[in-house]
Amino acid sequence: GEDVEQSLFLSVREGDSSVINCTYTDSSSTYLYWYKQEPGAGLQLLTYIFSNMDMKQDQRLTVLLNKKDKHLSLRIADTQTGDSAIYFCAEKGGMDSSYKLIFGSGTRLLVRP
């Protein structure tokens, strides 16, 4: 079945860029998403990218999609302590007629002052 994988942990210094990576297995994915979860809270949609795009930029966030390698990344420029959270990658399969998303297990980002 479809699978989405992420590294578990990333630590960066405040002001540096963060790059969070994700790989997925479903070559027919139509949309890919990045969500942010702060402690004890729900998930907040950060951005998404359609599978026919290779890049999307939204203020400090840049999403890169390499469809050939099934690799998605989220770059956060000028990372702040408020960016410390868990980041989830998710995908919407193209062959699945339901509305389900498949989520990765999340990457915990720690921003050091």
Add this chain to the structure above:
Amino acid sequence: DGGITQSPKYLFRKEGQNVTLSCEQNLNHDAMYWYRQDPGQGLRLIYYSQIVNDFQKGDIAEGYSVSREKKESFPLTVTSAQKNPTAFYLCASSMPTSGRAYEQYFGPGTRLTVT
């Protein structure tokens, strides 16, 4: 203010009791979802509903039940048959129509502790 509400935020129950978690949305979304999140883990889909009066099992439906009698509401019952019910429960909704990206919007979650 449009959004998804889940209540209560914290819930404590004794083992062997059924408990119902509330999820309400005023986004006019057709689809609603329940996920379970365990510490340090990702989201696992319990049940989802794409339209009123219809719902499907997700990956871990055993020990749970749902209903979808109204578009706005999708309550989840954790039954005594659920072996390890202590977890963080997240409700989400989406409006999967043409031209949209199937993105899901999440409520703030309910932390259930069963002792």
